[in-house]
Amino acid sequence: xxxxxxxxxxxxxxxxxxxxxxxxxxxxxxxxxxxxxxxxxxxxxxxxxxxxxxxxxxxxxxxxxxxxxxxxxxxxxxxxxxxxxxxxxxxxxxxxxxxxxxxxxxxxxxxxxxx
Amino acid sequence: xxxxxxxxxxxxxxxxxxxxxxxxxxxxxxxxxxxxxxxxxxxxxxxxxxxxxxxxxxxxxxxxxxxxxxxxxxxxxxxxxxxxxxxxxxxxxxxxxxxxxxxxxxxxxxxxxxxxxxxxxxxxxxxxxxxxxxxxxxxxxxxxx
Amino acid sequence: xxxxxxxxxxxxxxxxxxxxxxxxxxxxxxxxxxxxxxxxxxxxxxxxxxxxxxxxxxxxxxxxxxxxxxxxxxxxxxxxxxxxxxxxxxxxxxxxxxxxxxxxxxxxx
Numbered sequence: 399x400x401x402x403x404x405x406x407x408x409x410x411x412x413x414x415x416x417x418x419x420x421x422x423x424x425x426x427x428x429x430x431x432x433x434x435x436x437x438x439x440x441x442x443x444x445x446x447x448x449x450x451x452x453x454x455x456x457x458x459x460x461x462x463x464x465x466x467x468x469x470x471x472x473x474x475x476x477x478x479x480x481x482x483x484x485x486x487x488x489x490x491x492x493x494x495x496x497x498x499x500x501x502x503x504x505x506x507x508x509x510x511x512x513x
Numbered sequence: 514x515x516x517x518x519x520x521x522x523x524x525x526x527x528x529x530x531x532x533x534x535x536x537x538x539x540x541x542x543x544x545x546x547x548x549x550x551x552x553x554x555x556x557x558x559x560x561x562x563x564x565x566x567x568x569x570x571x572x573x574x575x576x577x578x579x580x581x582x583x584x585x586x587x588x589x590x591x592x593x594x595x596x597x598x599x600x601x602x603x604x605x606x607x608x609x610x611x612x613x614x615x616x617x618x619x620x621x622x623x624x625x626x627x628x629x630x631x632x633x634x635x636x637x638x639x640x641x642x643x644x645x646x647x648x649x650x651x652x653x654x655x656x657x658x
Numbered sequence: 659x660x661x662x663x664x665x666x667x668x669x670x671x672x673x674x675x676x677x678x679x680x681x682x683x684x685x686x687x688x689x690x691x692x693x694x695x696x697x698x699x700x701x702x703x704x705x706x707x708x709x710x711x712x713x714x715x716x717x718x719x720x721x722x723x724x725x726x727x728x729x730x731x732x733x734x735x736x737x738x739x740x741x742x743x744x745x746x747x748x749x750x751x752x753x754x755x756x757x758x759x760x761x762x763x764x765x766x767x
Contacts, residue, residue, distance in 0.1 A: 417582075419645060420568075423519050424568075426526060427638060428563070428583055428584075430634060434583070497724075503656065506656060
């Protein structure tokens with residue numbers, strides 16, 4: 399079934415976004431920790447490449463890459479978390495996660511409707 | 514990394530901010546305590562020290578990237594030893610031989626603004642938890658209808 | 659309403675909404691093929707192909723949003739709805755055709 403690829407891709411995207419949520423939650427939890435620098439998960443590029451490759455095997459291999467990125471100049475205690483930026487990131491991530499879940503739901507509903 | 518791990522991270526943030534609130538409230542309540550609990554002089558303000566706790570240290574089923582994501586915990590509550598202001602008041606029971614009273618090193622304005630910041634940080638962690646719940650709800654809609 | 663009429667109405671509605679160039683191209687491609695039906699069988703095949711095309715378009719749009727390639731949520735939802743509608747239409751047509759066939763078969767000769 400060709401449609402397996404898109405559902406697989408969307409499911410994988412959701413897993414990766416969940417990881418991203420955890421990283422952002424960690425940044426928010428550590429917004430006052432001295433010396434803490436925010437972490438982020440990157441996955442869009444490798445995921446898009448795997449989708450173009452059209453194989454489910456490639457999709458499964460995609461893992462998010464964690465990296466550190468300052469939100470701005472570090473404060474005197476070494477912490478560089480900007481709460482507003484993190485909240486914005488979290489909102490975007492949650493929105494895209496929910497949208498993807500909705501797409502999967504609609505697709506399955508459509509398939510079920512013709513059975 | 515699943516939802517429960519993400520919730521644990523936000524929960525650790527809530528706990529840390531709550532501890533910070535307790536410490537700051539205690540500072541505020543003792544802003545005028547010229548005698549500390551052990552009698553060794555005026556009250557000295559205390560500060561919570563936060564530290565990063567990598568998820569890898571309490572969960573071995575995570576993948577490499579997820580292990581580097583951090584929760585938070587309060588490592589220690591340290592006493593601030595900077596001396597407080599000395600006020601001239603010879604009639605005070607705790608006045609020294611020169612008539613000066615050593616007041617606690619608590620600055621009301623600083624403590625209050627820290628308390629407000631703590632409150633906002635607490636709310637942010639609550640929002641993170643609510644986002645996680647939103648995502649779970651979205652997933653539960655799959656297959657319905 | 660004829661089969662061709664309904665599917666071209668879908669095309670009309672799609673035409674009134676502003677869509678991305680990719681989506682428009684995909685729809686135009688499937689619409690262009692419509693004019694060459696020579697038999698009922700051919701027309702059916704064309705319609706089925708169009709439904710399949712809409713499915714593929716919807717898949718691509720949804721996957722693009724999910725992987726962060728495009729951010730047009732409205733486009734993905736629209737594409738999915740069009741795919742869904744055309745699929746349900748095809749199923750309904752099939753059911754009606756089957757019903758008609760069975761009616762005819764029941765007739766005493």
